[in-house]
Amino acid sequence: MKYLFSISMLSFLLIFTACSGQQKSIDEKQTAEQPKQTEATSSDTKNITATDIPVYNFERFQKLLSSDSDTTFIINFWATWCKPCVEELPYFEAYHEKHKNEKVKVLLVSMDFPKQIEKKVVPFINNRNLQPEVIILDEPDPNSWIDKVDPEWSGAIPITIIFKQDKRGFFERSFESLEDVETTVAGVLSR
Amino acid sequence: MKKLIFAISLIALLVGGFMLGKNAATTDKAATAEMTNQKINESPAKADKNDAAKAVAVADLTGYKVGDKASDFSLKNVDGSMVSLAGMEDAKGYIITFTCNHCPYSVMYEDRLIALHNAYAPKGYPVVAINPNDPEVQAGDGFDEMVVRAKEKEFPFVYLFDDGQKVYPEYGATRTPHVFLLDKELTVQYIGAIDDNARAAEDVTTNYVVNAIKALESGAQPDPNFTKAIGCSIKAKKG
Numbered sequence: 001m002k003y004l005f006s007i008s009m010l011s012f013l014l015i016f017t018a019c020s021g022q023q024k025s026i027d028e029k030q031t032a033e034q035p036k037q038t039e040a041t042s043s044d045t046k047n048i049t050a051t052d053i054p055v056y057n058f059e060r061f062q063k064l065l066s067s068d069s070d071t072t073f074i075i076n077f078w079a080t081w082c083k084p085c086v087e088e089l090p091y092f093e094a095y096h097e098k099h100k101n102e103k104v105k106v107l108l109v110s111m112d113f114p115k116q117i118e119k120k121v122v123p124f125i126n127n128r129n130l131q132p133e134v135i136i137l138d139e140p141d142p143n144s145w146i147d148k149v150d151p152e153w154s155g156a157i158p159i160t161i162i163f164k165q166d167k168r169g170f171f172e173r174s175f176e177s178l179e180d181v182e183t184t185v186a187g188v189l190s191r
Numbered sequence: 192m193k194k195l196i197f198a199i200s201l202i203a204l205l206v207g208g209f210m211l212g213k214n215a216a217t218t219d220k221a222a223t224a225e226m227t228n229q230k231i232n233e234s235p236a237k238a239d240k241n242d243a244a245k246a247v248a249v250a251d252l253t254g255y256k257v258g259d260k261a262s263d264f265s266l267k268n269v270d271g272s273m274v275s276l277a278g279m280e281d282a283k284g285y286i287i288t289f290t291c292n293h294c295p296y297s298v299m300y301e302d303r304l305i306a307l308h309n310a311y312a313p314k315g316y317p318v319v320a321i322n323p324n325d326p327e328v329q330a331g332d333g334f335d336e337m338v339v340r341a342k343e344k345e346f347p348f349v350y351l352f353d354d355g356q357k358v359y360p361e362y363g364a365t366r367t368p369h370v371f372l373l374d375k376e377l378t379v380q381y382i383g384a385i386d387d388n389a390r391a392a393e394d395v396t397t398n399y400v401v402n403a404i405k406a407l408e409s410g411a412q413p414d415p416n417f418t419k420a421i422g423c424s425i426k427a428k429k430g
Contacts, residue, residue: 081295113390141387143418156366156424
């Protein structure tokens, strides 16, 4: 009798342990899959092809680094293979989405090589439904042009340039949140 | 009576099972809600952390300049031995190269580093490769993975692990790959890229490191003695 009773108690115990164990593993799974989940929030997907992504040489690209217009430009250098770049991308996507009806332009300059466009960049954009414009910068001898982007730049990515007319900021670091992007943009514009 | 207790345990099991399922479902929802919140709510503390991180990054940039005397070190090689520059007899200089396993730019230069070492180690300029990344931040850059890669590629040079990340900030390395060419007296003679075309070795027009060594060999100063290149940021420990 007592024996059976303890069995039923034991089964209760087991269940609760199982429950809390389950909870933990789900939490961990969620954390690990977080970036994927964020990608999937938008229902419509992009369907671009390699020819939709413009490839710039530096001479042509340099013209995008300044403007007299009253638009705020956020130019982020990234690559599909760059982990910290991909990690901060959601904040630039969120910034783009939040300000899409304002004079704000988010431009994602990919350092992926042109031969990787089809294999890496296109699927990345389509799967993620990446909204901000993506261009490829293709120019050998980075030593000849890195300083022209900004003399402070060491050459490591990610970097972000924020400018509006003569107000300009250069950031060789990762952004950690949408608020971080907002605060930093506001900081540049109040200069 | 026995039957009753059996029935109770059965119910307990059933209820428990139901709760387990329900629990899982609510956890899913909670996790999704948390994610949404995380996207929207951001604590000001994070901004402070950013500033601190930025300050560190700027401080890191103030590493060695050409003409500075570099410090020796003692780092673990992929063969398990501890390696220091002082232990490399007959060296007339050192091609210190911060590089790693995971970075595509580092991978693109692996064969060129092997060729560089094979050509210049016999002349007294060995490649000394150092992985500066924190493996907890960058998967694939741990010591065991270094051992595997070194074996796969049959690296003829030492491949050292900057355990604790003390060496790379002192040198001022910011990316992989990032070369510091030292002379016999450990004076920094050249900082920068290996050559001017990461993507295609056959399209290289200027071999920066080779030219710098040739200059040293002929008693001249390398020109240029500082170049920049695109690379992967060094993955520092998250504080």
